[in-house]
Amino acid sequence: MSFEEPADDQYEPVTGKDAQTVKCVRACEAEAAAKTASDYEHVVWAYGVIWALFCGFGVLLWMRSKRQEADLAELKRRLSP
Amino acid sequence: MPDAPALAWWTVRARARRGTTADVSTLARQAWLLAKNDLRQELRDLELVLTAAFFTLVVLVMFALAFAALPAADQTLAVPGMLWLAVAFVGALTLTRIFDREREADTLRALLTWPVERTAIYFAKLIVSFAVVFGCTALLLPALALLFPGASAFFERPGESFLLLALGCIAYCSVGTLFAAGLATASGKNVLLSVILYPLTSPALIFALVATRALLEGHPSFGTYLGQLAALDVVVVAVAAWLFEPVLVGGTAKPRTDRGPRRSAEGASR
């Protein structure tokens, strides 16, 4: 079986795949990926801080409330001998 | 021989007339009488003026030591900050000392029971503290110019420098007088004055800083900044004068839970 060479006008030139362009494009993609990763890290930190602050305040309120209940119990105990 | 402050207050009481409405001329007259008494007393032994002046020099020497290693151009940039920080420190010292004296002689509480407009007391104290602090700036500027050559620009525009310093000192002293008086009760803690004073006066100090830098650099917007500082002064003095009576009356060693006649009504309804 013989291999038939295609005619000259059936070739489509491949552009943009030479080593230089590929390296350039990969560098840009790497920079964008790094920025996105860094951005997400910042976002996670920022949102995490906000939620941690609210939770922390909630915990403080809860602790103070426990102390108040103990104080009230003490007062009740003293009032009813 | 009766105590000199007490004698002074009796003199004031004999001369001051009670105003049931906040009559401005009565207010001004009472404030001026009270301030004159304080200043006359101060001129007798010069304790406050001399210690404040000496403290100004000490603060400046500290700044010179701290910033000696900076290049001359950077030192010029630091001059507004040094000026206003020195004013802030001297102001805190002056106010503490003025009201310590009141606390020692317990004259503040006595004064509050006499027929003197409370706001007049506020303005009197403001005049006294302003006089001392502004007087110290008269020492501060030449010393600054001596230590840091960039500060000599103040002397090239003396009128504007005078106005700037006066407005800045008024803003600082007006806030400080209110809170120093509030803390001058028998159990008041002086450390809280520093905690309160610096944050509250920082907007005024920032406005003054920006204006000072504009002055030193010959910036055209200096007039605008000075106008903003003047507007801030008006607001701060008005609010502080208005708050003086509510803060002091009832703030003298009354326990927090003493709610007065309403408590019995609340107790009945609980």
Add this chain to the structure above:
Amino acid sequence: MKRHLPTALFLLAVPMFIYSVQRIFLNTPIESKMGTVQKIFYFHVPLAWIMMALGVACGIAAGIQLRRHSKLAEATSIACAELVLVTGLGVLITGPIWGHATWGRAWTWDARQVSTGLLWIVFAAYVLVRRYGAAGSDRLAAALAIFGAIDVPIIYYAVKIWKTTHPTTDVVGSLPSQMWNSLWVALVALVAMAVALLVTRIRQEMNAIALDDAWIAFDERTRAHGGSGGAA
């Protein structure tokens, strides 16, 4: 109904948070200049608004406390001040995080950053004076809060008076509607959370004041009866 207000608000806030995060990250377009990190804006800006509103509320409550000697106003004032500290801390931390990612510098000393920091310090001073002040210092603290409230508009106008590196206030005005809506959603979530915490704290403070009164009444009664109540 009023008793369960904080619980109701918490139950509103939690799903709103989840919805707002989902909306911000999945349904809102990425901003063209800053990229993904601009998403911090959706929480940072509402927090700043809440902080300023609470600062003004604290000052108003303090004014009412001075005028009418109202316990509720006093409790509201304290609660607002503490929440200013919490939300202020949120603003002051998320802002530099955003700034670090966008401009490379966390703290740029521009006017709005400085003013927010100063506002935080003023209300921290208020909380300190309330905790460690002497007997009559609640009025002094109220005066402090009033000055703090006056400081709040200075923050807002600082951006206009000075030239700064902070995004100008126009950023919020010129958003596309999808981003605007995400902002509203985040605002609702944060307001619900903040108000829930506020109401809880106010109730707690009212209880504390009532407990104080009760203890003092108990002590006085014991003293009047010759110390027979066994008070140690």
